[in-house]
Amino acid sequence: VSTQLKDWLDPLHTGTLSINTNCGGISGPDIICTTGTFTPNYTGVIWSSSNTSGLSIDSNGQATRLNNFNGNVTVTATVLEGCVASKLVYVGLPSADINTLIFSSGQRGINPVTLSPSSVYQFSCDFVAGATSFTWVLPFGFSFVGGRFTSIPGIRTSATDGTYALYCSANNLCGISYTHSLGINISGGGGQQQKISVYPNPASSSLTIESTGTIIAISDTNLSETSKSSTVEDFSAKLLNQFNLELITGESHNCKIVFDVSNIQNGLYYLHVRRGEELIKQQILINR
Numbered sequence: 487v488s489t490q491l492k493d494w495l496d497p498l499h500t501g502t503l504s505i506n507t508n509c510g511g512i513s514g515p516d517i518i519c520t521t522g523t524f525t526p527n528y529t530g531v532i533w534s535s536s537n538t539s540g541l542s543i544d545s546n547g548q549a550t551r552l553n554n555f556n557g558n559v560t561v562t563a564t565v566l567e568g569c570v571a572s573k574l575v576y577v578g579l580p581s582a583d584i585n586t587l588i589f590s591s592g593q594r595g596i597n598p599v600t601l602s603p604s605s606v607y608q609f610s611c612d613f614v615a616g617a618t619s620f621t622w623v624l625p626f627g628f629s630f631v632g633g634r635f636t637s638i639p640g641i642r643t644s645a646t647d648g649t650y651a652l653y654c655s656a657n658n659l660c661g662i663s664y665t666h667s668l669g670i671n672i673s674g675g676g677g678q679q680q681k682i683s684v685y686p687n688p689a690s691s692s693l694t695i696e697s698t699g700t701i702i703a704i705s706d707t708n709l710s711e712t713s714k715s716s717t718v719e720d721f722s723a724k725l726l727n728q729f730n731l732e733l734i735t736g737e738s739h740n741c742k743i744v745f746d747v748s749n750i751q752n753g754l755y756y757l758h759v760r761r762g763e764e765l766i767k768q769q770i771l772i773n774r
Contacts, residue, residue, distance in 0.1 A: 512563055512573040519578065519660035522549045526563040526571060536560040541577050556581050557615065580617040580656035582663040584688065587612050588654045589668060598669030604645045611637040611665055617656035623754060625650035625769060647672050651687060651769045664688060664773050682759055682766055690774035693745040695723045695759060697738070721761035725770065747772055
């Protein structure tokens with residue numbers, strides 16, 4: 487409590503100042519995107535913010551988000567009559583970022599994950615402060631079986647073997663924040679498949695497409711991955727937007743292609759990798 491307030495509340499300076507913390511509530515928004523106004527149920531207050539670098543509040547209860555802050559802040563009204571009221575508010579976008587993981591049940595931190603075709607799995611997202619809903623972006627051939635806008639949806643995988651990418655955004659009134667993506671390998675058929683790695687995803691400045699020279703041997707009863715020396719075929723790749731317009735194309739050199747995506751706007755794009763008769767498709771998130 488400030489010295490001025492002490493003088494108002496305890497003019498005799500007895501040292502026995504008593505603040506009643508049960509003097510009613512504060513009316514105002516639960517989420518602040520840019521500005522918001524708070525109103526106490528009484529007159530004569532001094533306003534304060536628990537994080538003055540993230541949220542300022544003036545003498546009229548007008549609060550302003552600062553420095554693109556995202557997080558919880560406590561707004562407090564100290565009343566001259568001798569009581570204090572507080573309100574916890576969330577400021578800015580949900581706190582999801584590249585460190586926020588999404589995963590299939592029981593496999594947190596495993597990325598990519600190998601799943602069975604045409605099977606239902608529960609996926610989860612790490613806790614995200616400030617999120618009021620979630621948007622899951624499914625690869626082609628995947629479908630929801632429940633919990634579509636929650637942090638724990640049920641999802642059926644594609645019936646087709648291949649490499650896929652799953653995305654999730656955390657949302658609130660202020661906008662969206664993307665989590666880290668999850669790579670998914672669907673394996674359940676026969677034959678052999680040479681592995682293509684695409685990283686980082688999400689990408690900010692560059693995107694690398696690389697053939698690892700690893701052969702994945704698949705049978706009905708056994709799945710094994712063995713590193714072998716093998717002849718790696720040349721491959722090509724192209725990045726397309728939602729209108730199927732080619733943005734970047736390239737041919738492999740030393741089993742690798744690197745795309746410069748620094749000038750491409752944030753959003754979801756589609757990577758097509760062609761090796762012989764094989765076409766590998768994957769969604770790419772550009773986020774910076």
